[in-house]
Amino acid sequence: MRIMYKKIAITTLSLIFTVFTPSLAVGETVMQKVARTGVLTAGTSKDAIPYAYASKNGQLVGYSVDMLNLIKEQLQKELKRKIQLKLIPLTPGERIPKILNRQVDIVCDASSFTWERDRQVDFSVSYGATGTQLLVKKGSDFGSPQSLIGKRIGVLGQTTNELALKRVQPQAQLVYLPDRAQGYTALQQGKIDAFASDSILLEGWLETTKKSDAFEVVPARPYSREGIACMVPENNSKFLHSVNYTLFKFMQEFLAGDNKYVSIFDRWFGSQGVVFLNKDLRDLTIETMRLMIESREEIPKSDL
Numbered sequence: 001m002r003i004m005y006k007k008i009a010i011t012t013l014s015l016i017f018t019v020f021t022p023s024l025a026v027g028e029t030v031m032q033k034v035a036r037t038g039v040l041t042a043g044t045s046k047d048a049i050p051y052a053y054a055s056k057n058g059q060l061v062g063y064s065v066d067m068l069n070l071i072k073e074q075l076q077k078e079l080k081r082k083i084q085l086k087l088i089p090l091t092p093g094e095r096i097p098k099i100l101n102r103q104v105d106i107v108c109d110a111s112s113f114t115w116e117r118d119r120q121v122d123f124s125v126s127y128g129a130t131g132t133q134l135l136v137k138k139g140s141d142f143g144s145p146q147s148l149i150g151k152r153i154g155v156l157g158q159t160t161n162e163l164a165l166k167r168v169q170p171q172a173q174l175v176y177l178p179d180r181a182q183g184y185t186a187l188q189q190g191k192i193d194a195f196a197s198d199s200i201l202l203e204g205w206l207e208t209t210k211k212s213d214a215f216e217v218v219p220a221r222p223y224s225r226e227g228i229a230c231m232v233p234e235n236n237s238k239f240l241h242s243v244n245y246t247l248f249k250f251m252q253e254f255l256a257g258d259n260k261y262v263s264i265f266d267r268w269f270g271s272q273g274v275v276f277l278n279k280d281l282r283d284l285t286i287e288t289m290r291l292m293i294e295s296r297e298e299i300p301k302s303d304l
Contacts, residue, residue, distance in 0.1 A: 030105045030232065030239040034075060039084045042068045043098050045109035046089040047180040049204035050274040051128070051228065052109040060087045063268040064108040067127060067230070067247060071106070074246040091179055093158045096120050099233050106243065110198055112160050112226035122240055124230040127247045129288040130198040130281075131222025132164035135187060135205065138216050142194055148172040154183045154192040161196040164224040180205075187215075198226075204275040227288055249299055251289040 034040050044052040044060055052062040065087065072085045088104055095111065098104045099121050110130070113123050134153070136142050142151070148169040155162045157176050165172055175192050177183045183195040184205060195202075199222050206212045230247070232240050254261040269277045269285070277285065 030236045031075075031079075031242075034083060034105065034239075035079045035081070038081060039086050040068075040072055040075060041086045041088060041103070041105050043088050043090040043095055043104035043107040043109070044068065045092075048110040048198075048201055049208060050268040051201070054089070060089060063128065063264075064110065064228070064230075066264050066267070067250065068106070068108050070250055071108075071230075071243055071246045074242050074249075078242060092156050095231065096158075099231060102233065105239070106230055106232050108230040110201060110228055111231055112198075112228055114160060114163065117231070120234070121231045122234050122236070124232065124240065124243045125247050125292050126227025126229045126288055127251060127292075128200075128228035129284045130200045130226055130228060131284075132161045132196055132224040132226075133199045133202055133217050133219065133222050134194040134196050135184070135202045135215055136194045136218055137187070138214060140193065140218075142218050144219070145169045148194075151193040152191070154186055154195040156180065156183070156197070159197075160224065160226055161198065165196050168223045184209075199281060200275060200277070203277075203281070207275055225284065245299070248292065248296065252293055252299055255286070255289060255293060 028036070044062070044065055046052070046054045046060065048062065048064075050062055051064040052060060055061050068085055068087070072083050076083045088098070090098060090104070090107065090109070095107045095109070096117060099107060111117075111123075112130070113126075117123075134142055141147055145168045148165075149171045151172055152175050153165055153172045154175045154177050155165060156179070162174065165174060175186070177186060177195075180197060180201065183192075183197070186192045187195045188211070199217065202217045206215060206217065209215075230243055232243060250261050250264070254265055266273055268274050269282065
C-alpha cells in the first residue's frame with residue numbers, strides 16, 4: 001500500500017513539473033533568457049538588401065545585422081558573459097508571430113512602425129529611414145496615383161508598402177507575393193506592372209542586378225516616409241532599454257564622426273557601399289538620426 005502511494009506521489013509530481021515547467025520558460029523576460037542561455041535569437045530578412053540579406057555564401061549580412069551585432073556586444077557588457085547571436089531568416093508575415101511565440105527575441109530587418117503592429121510588439125527607436133516606391137520597367141507611365149488605377153501592383157502582405165498603396169490608390173489591383181525575389185521575377189516576366197517596396201530595398205536590387213538598365217524606381221517622391229526600427233516582445237523594458245541604448249549610441253557616434261560607426265554606415269550606404277544612397281535618401285536617413293539624438297539626452301562620453 002505504501003509503495004503504491006509512493007508511486008502515485010511520484011507520478012503526480014512528474015505531471016506537475018511537466019505542466020508548469022514550460023510556463024516558467026514562457027514567463028522569462030528576454031534578458032533573463034539571454035542571461036540563462038547565452039544566446040540572443042534574432043529574426044531578420046534574407047532578401048532586404050542592404051538591411052538584411054543572404055550573401056553569396058549564404059551568410060545573413062546587412063546594416064540591420066550589424067545593429068544586431070552591436071546589440072549583442074551591449075548585452076555582453078551588461079550581463080557580463082559571452083553572448084551568441086543566432087540569426088533566423090523570416091518573411092515579413094512571420095516576424096510578429098515568431099516574436100509572439102517567443103521563437104525569436106528581436107527582429108531587426110527593414111521593419112517600420114504601424115499602430116496595428118504596435119498593438120502586439122514594442123518598437124525600438126528608428127535607426128534608418130525609407131519610403132514606399134515602385135520598381136517598374138523603364139518607360140512605364142506611373143508618375144501619379146491616377147496612373148495606378150487598374151494596374152497590377154505586386155506587394156508583400158502585412159507590410160507598410162501594402163498599406164501605402166491601398167491609401168494612395170484603392171483602385172490598384174494588388175498582387176500578393178511571398179517574397180521580394182518572386183516580386184522582382186514577376187515584374188521581369190510581365191506578370192505584374194510594378195513592384196512596391198521600400199525605396200532603399202528597390203535601389204539595392206537595381207545596384208546588384210545585371211538588368212538594372214531596364215528598370216527604374218518611381219515616383220521621385222515616395223508615397224510614404226517611414227523610420228526603420230527593431231521589434232521586441234512587449235513587457236521587456238530592460239531589454240528594450242538595452243536595444244535603444246545601443247542604437248542611440250550608434251547614431252550619436254556616427255553623427256559625431258566616430259570611425260567605427262561611420263565605417264558601419266558606409267559599408268552599406270557609402271560611395272563604395274552595397275547601396276549608394278542618393279542625396280534625398282541620405283539626407284532623410286541622417287535627419288531621422290539627428291531628430292532621435294535631439295529628442296533625448298546625449299550619452300556621456302564616459303559611458304561610451
